[in-house]
Amino acid sequence: MRIILAYISVVLLWATTPLAIKWSGEDPGFLFAVTSRMAIGMACILLTLVVLRRSLAWHRKAWLTYLAAAMQIYGSMIAVYWSAQFIPSGWISVIFGLAPLMTALMASLMLKERHLSFSKLCAYSLGVCGLYIMFGSALRLGESAALGIAGVFVSTLLHSGSAVWIKRINAGLPALAQVAGGLGLALPAYLITWTLIDGQWPTTLSTVNIAAIAYLGMIATTIGFSLYYYLLTHLSATRVALISLMTPVMALILGHLVNHESLTQDTLIGTALILSALLLHEVFDRFNPVSKPISGNKL
Secondary structure, three states, X not given: OHHHHHHHHHHHHHHHHHHHHHHHOOOOOHHHHHXXXXXXXXXXXXXXXXXXXXXXXXOXXXXXXXXXXXXXXXXXXXXXXXXXXXXOHHHHHHHHOOHHHHHHHHHHHHHOOOOOOHHHHHHHHHHHHHHHHHHHHHHHHOHHHHHHHHHHHHHHHHHHHHHHHHHHHOOOOOHXXXXXXXXXXXXXXXXXXXXXXXXXXXXXXXHHHHHHHHHHHHXXXXXXXHHHHHHHHHOOHHHHHHHHHOHHXXXXXXXXXXXXXXXXXXXXXXXXXXXHHHHHHHHHHHHOOOOOOOOOOOO
């Protein structure tokens, strides 16, 4: 029951996070938005550790886990914040829908845990076609939108790589410890990046900016990251990544209704192809006896 509740919570958080990311950086800039989010998140995590009287492990596997988590918290997140300047918020969730395919492909190529069957290759091809259509739609919006698509793709790649790496290390650390260690390495990198590239405190912060940053820092980071790493500890990396199967449509509808983002025919077709690829991948994962799910211990 705990895993089910955590799974549902992460689905809802991932569906609302893209819009909050876009809102948080509209006035102060993406670097201030993501840095302030992580600073708030770090403060909340440290407070939680103190209240629960928890401490962090410092052995070799723990350090490697923190480094792998930091790759997602810093590398993946800074890329998606930068990209959110150029594309609708719903697109972020759609492209992140490729995470299960990327995760499974990495596991197959790097860890040799899966058999690349014809059905899996068909699923990957559908996902690439969906991404291609989304990219074509972005080109019609301008070169910056195409760069935004590319940025989210890189972010998804780093996100998937981080998940596979953490499962491969298999340190058995509590979810809260993984978030705290990852944030502890990522936050200084954020502060250095913001200081060198921007370094200016925003002159104006709207209520929407403040609310979005607070939501992302206190809820999406503190609770969302903890639940994500909790699921990653108890489920396979691909199973966790399948959360992306549910969030794109929710994020597209939310962006359309709340932020008045357009839903073009190409966007809907690209979304349908990516979701079809994920569904095909999951169906054959369950019913093909040759291709067994990746266990948490093996990754």
